[in-house]
Amino acid sequence: MVATVDSHSESPRLTLRRVMVVAALVLVLVLLLALTFRIAQASATRELTGRLAISAQSRVQTLESVLAKQRVVATVLADDAAVRQALMDPSRANVARVSQKLGRLKEQTSSAVIYLLNRDGIAIAASNWHEPDSFVGSDYSFRSYFTDALDHGEATQFALGTVSNRPGLYLSHDIPQAGHALGVIVVKVEFEPMEKGWAEAEETTLVTDSSGQVILTSQPALRFMPMPPQPAGQVSARLAVPGADWVLWLRASAAEASRAALLAAGTFGFLFTLFAGAGFWALRIRSRTARRIEAERRYRADLERAVAERTRDLTTEMRERRTAEQRLSQLQGEMVQANKLATLGQIAAGVAHEVNTPLATIRLLAENGRQMLGEKDAPEVSRNLSQVLRMTDRIAQITTELRGFSRKATGTLGPVAIKEALDAALLLTASGRRAQDIRLILPEIPPGLRAMAETVRLEQILVNLLQNAQEALIGRPGPEIRVTLRDDGAMLRISISDNGPGLAPQIAASLFTPFATNKPEGLGLGLVISQEIARDLGGSLTAEPPREGEGATFHLDLPKAQ
Known part of the structure; x- marks a missing residue:
């Protein structure tokens, strides 16, 4: 009776200990996740700032x-x-x-x-002298870039155009002559394409002047607004523009760094949880050992029954395998015929072209012959009808070869x-x-040279x-196919x-492997079947x-007919 009380009193203590261990692990996990997040966020922020600095440098150089x-x-x-x-003689x-010179320079310099x-x-004078809003005749004496250029030789000013109402940078330079300025040349630069x-970029780009x-x-x-404060x-990144009192600012959201930190913290949490679960x-392995032993015993008994059942089924399986092998042999023959028909379909368009051309010629020459019969011009009629016969022979040759190719092998x-x-x-x-327009180079083949094969x-x-050679030459300059013949006795x-x-x-490594192809619409069976x-x-195909x-070269070796 005492033993029963002790047994029940240990269970709550064990449960409490487990709860305390789990709570401690959760607390450690939370602290480690917070630390991982802070470290990863700082690293990602530094990386993002570095990328911004590189982008700012590129914009400043532009x-x-x-x-x-x-x-x-x-x-x-x-x-x-x-x-x-x-300036000295402002004649027309x-x-x-x-x-006109300023107009040409404007186009060449993108001013x-x-x-x-x-x-x-x-x-x-102005580059837009021929346009409706020409600057010729306008008074710009109030512009600081004009007065400063007269006083100091050159000046710059960023402002809105009084005529175009578009912002731009005005670069001015005086025209010196004998110690005094005859006038001022002004170049306006607009940055709308750059802006x-x-x-289109994700970052915000700002350029401020000296004020x-x-x-x-x-x-x-x-x-034209004061530089806004940086949002939270x-x-x-900040970088001065050389040669001007300008500063370029590049701002980007730090959300990317926060996402990277969250990903790092989540990965760490996952790994921590994975190891804790392990x-x-x-x-729990020790408590499951006895159950596993029992399960293995039952498994062995089931395996022995399965082996006995499998033994009974072996005879049936062997019969089915022999049937499958016969079916496989039949399917291989059918696959050869299917490949031939697929090849025949690929060349059907070319055959149609070959047939249509003679047929059109036949129609034209027949009509000519009918007209010339009316004129009783027998020699011309004879020549035209001979040409008709030659075209008909050509059609017969093409269709004969096509039917022969599609015929099933014996x-x-x-x-x-x-x-x-x-x-x-x-x-x-x-x-x-x-x-x-492929160039074809053929060998001299003796008419009596024969191989042991099937036509x-x-x-x-x-x-x-x-066909493979022709497809490999699509889009190639100077396409060429060469056929050679060698008699080794x-x-x-x-x-x-x-x-x-x-x-x-x-x-090349899988050239004769079924279904291996680099053609979008190919099956990868043509060379495999040809080799078989x-x-x-x-013989052999290599x-x-x-x-x-x-280029590529294929060799077909066949036994020579004696």
Whole structure:
């Protein structure tokens, strides 16, 4: 009775201890997650700030390049003889010559407008002289870039245009002559394309002048406003623009850093939970040992029953396997025929083209013959009808070869003329070569040279190899297919080469593997079936090792007929 009380008194203590352990683990996990989040957030923020600094440097370099190019334009024009002549003698011819020069420079330098002011601040020439809102005749003496250029030689001012009402940077330079200024040349630069590019980026880009006023921005509403304070949850980069009293600011949301920190903390929490769960699982292993032993005993008993049942089924399975092997052999034969029909479908468009051309010629010549019969011109009629007969023979040749190619193989081997088989394959693939303007190089084949094969299956291999070569030459300059023949006495070797891109190593490794193909609509069975046909004929089909940029070469070896 005492033992029973002790047994029940230990269970609450054990449960309480487990609860305390779990609570301690949860507390440790929370502290570690908070620490991981802080460290990961600081690291991600530093990385984000570094990327912003790189982007700011790129934008500053672009600004610096634009300012330097436009300053050079103003400096060069300040020393231009035609510009100085127009100020000293503002005749219509001189002014027109300068305006045309300024128009050409505007297009070449991507300036917004270039114009020339006399000492009174009146524009006498401008790149937009021929436009309705031309600056010619306007008074700009009130602009600081005009007065400062007269006093100091050159000046800059960012302001809204009085005519165009578009913001831009005005770069001005005086036109010196004998110690005094004849006038001022002004180049206006607009940054609208640059600002549009900034607006498409996720960051906010701001450029302030020496007074802290925003002059360039990816947010047009902030232009000519004081520099706004940095919003909470953002990081920024600041960089001065060389050659100007400008500062470029780049601001971006720090949400990316927070997401990276949350991901790091979540990963750590997952791993911590995984290891903690593994520890608890290890504690439960001992209590499950007895159940596992019993389960293994039952499993062995079930396995023995399964083995007995499997033994009874072996005879049935063997019969089914023999049936499946017979079916597999039948399916292989059907697959060969299916591949032939698929190849026939690919060349059907070319055959249609070959047939349509003679038929159109027949119609035309027949009509000519009917008209010439009316004119009683017998010689002309005879020649036209002879041409009709030749076209008809050509149609008959094409359709005959097509029917022969689609005919199912008999499986009987005999002497087959190499030249006739190759001519038939070339005829069936001719339209594709003409469409690509492929040069064909053929060997001299003796008419009596024969191989032990079957006509239909030999033609199928040759058509497959020629089509593969033609597909490899699509879009290639100077396409060429070369067919060579070698007689080794007992064996004949037909080689088909192209000057295409060649076989990639990964494709060459699985070239004769079923369903391995790099063609979007290919099945990967053409070469596999062709190789099997070559073996059935007592020969072989192989490919030369791939050589980059040297095209592909396939060798068909067949026994020579004596």
